[in-house]
Amino acid sequence: MIKLLIPMISATLLVVCSPSVQEDSPFKTVKLTDKIYQLSTDEGEYTTNVLAFVGDDGLLLVDTNAEEYAEELKKQIESFGRGLPKFIINTHRHVEHIGGNAVFGPDPVVIGHDLIRSKLRSGSYLFDEYSEITMPDIGLTDSMYLYFNGEKIRLIPMGGSHDDNEIIVHFTESKVVHLSSLVNGLNFPSIDSDGDVMKFEEIVSKAIDLLPDDVIIVSGHNSNCTRADLYDYVDMLRKTTAIVRNGLAEGKTVEQMQEEKVLEGFEKYAASYVSPEKWISYLASGINKEKKKKTIFEPLYYAYKENGIDAAIEKYKTLKAEFPDEYKFNDAALVVIGSKLQAKAKYTDSGKILELCLSEFPEGDYLYYTHYLMSNSLKQSGEIKKAIAHCEKSLEANPEFQGASSLLEELRKM
Numbered sequence: 001m002i003k004l005l006i007p008m009i010s011a012t013l014l015v016v017c018s019p020s021v022q023e024d025s026p027f028k029t030v031k032l033t034d035k036i037y038q039l040s041t042d043e044g045e046y047t048t049n050v051l052a053f054v055g056d057d058g059l060l061l062v063d064t065n066a067e068e069y070a071e072e073l074k075k076q077i078e079s080f081g082r083g084l085p086k087f088i089i090n091t092h093r094h095v096e097h098i099g100g101n102a103v104f105g106p107d108p109v110v111i112g113h114d115l116i117r118s119k120l121r122s123g124s125y126l127f128d129e130y131s132e133i134t135m136p137d138i139g140l141t142d143s144m145y146l147y148f149n150g151e152k153i154r155l156i157p158m159g160g161s162h163d164d165n166e167i168i169v170h171f172t173e174s175k176v177v178h179l180s181s182l183v184n185g186l187n188f189p190s191i192d193s194d195g196d197v198m199k200f201e202e203i204v205s206k207a208i209d210l211l212p213d214d215v216i217i218v219s220g221h222n223s224n225c226t227r228a229d230l231y232d233y234v235d236m237l238r239k240t241t242a243i244v245r246n247g248l249a250e251g252k253t254v255e256q257m258q259e260e261k262v263l264e265g266f267e268k269y270a271a272s273y274v275s276p277e278k279w280i281s282y283l284a285s286g287i288n289k290e291k292k293k294k295t296i297f298e299p300l301y302y303a304y305k306e307n308g309i310d311a312a313i314e315k316y317k318t319l320k321a322e323f324p325d326e327y328k329f330n331d332a333a334l335v336v337i338g339s340k341l342q343a344k345a346k347y348t349d350s351g352k353i354l355e356l357c358l359s360e361f362p363e364g365d366y367l368y369y370t371h372y373l374m375s376n377s378l379k380q381s382g383e384i385k386k387a388i389a390h391c392e393k394s395l396e397a398n399p400e401f402q403g404a405s406s407l408l409e410e411l412r413k414m
Helices: 067-078 123-127 197-210 227-249 254-260 276-287 297-307 309-322 331-343 347-360 367-380 384-397 402-412
Strands: 028-031 036-042 047-055 058-062 087-089 109-113 138-140 144-148 151-157 167-171 176-178 216-218
Touching (some): 047 151, 047 176, 087 144, 123 297, 227 276, 297 331, 331 347, 347 367
Parallel strands (some): 058 087, 109 138, 176 216
Antiparallel strands (some): 047 058, 144 151
16 A cells, blocks of 8 residues: 655655646645546645546546645646646635635536535634635535546545534545545644544544545645554544543643653654644643633724724734633734735735734744744835845744745845
């Protein structure tokens, strides 16, 4: 069975580059089968994986990556010589899975979980202001089959762990499945505000039961794996949950368990953006059934739309001062807002939110990405020296982040 490690692709795999596509494309393309290609971008701490299914009927995409890569993805798809996609299947609603939908126009039939439409009209997605083109034309709540390119494709809703609107996409004859983000490669999983850390073991086990032994498993992020790997993954979920549960029963705090490194021996699962410390925190929150706090997105969005970015920042400060226990305050939320404003070419507004983020969370989990986004905003305003300084700080925080390396090289030539 082939096991793919996307960051360092084995020389035994066929890496496909069309002559019509520039070599500096952010997408790395790997041929999994005669009809299925995997297109991956490297975000530094994780990759994002798209599948292109190519045949006589045309082309089908599973996920479309982020909006910033949409035009490059379109170039890659056009290089297959089958026109634009007939179908787009979104495994769930996150921006790096649905961001390229609109670039292909209104013609592709977009399929996703029935919850996606409402999700994209609320929370952080308000800042994206997605058009109807991005939205699913077909919404699933139960399994369905799609027959395309001589293949029976099974779509199975499996929400509840990483997010509540996930589906997996199983190409039954090709023996390839896109498992959405039920697994984060073979790393500690991440949990959305609508997900549940305590459901990962159950849902991944359900996926194992549904899949054949010889299937190639593509995750939404990071390395591919086999069905056998998933048994080890479930074992990790079970054991780490038991360790944290026992620690809590002994009266230990999350901080104590983090300091004691109670997950020593599981470090190999921390190769992506969820550290052992964060995984302990996720598990403790789920075990304690902590009430989830409100997000800051909606109040900041409406303040922004009514009175601009300064009003949004003032709203943030008011919420933090008056409702510290009601809302969730972290660097991730501010980074999300900054990145979404930047995607809309609101560079000054993005920069102000990112300045707030650096002020509030100088040692935040996403420090490397905050500095990277700040660098790009400063580049757009012509402040090249400041942009270089932030880019260098991004690489200090994460030396492996290719995005910052490329941007720094570009800035030093300006």
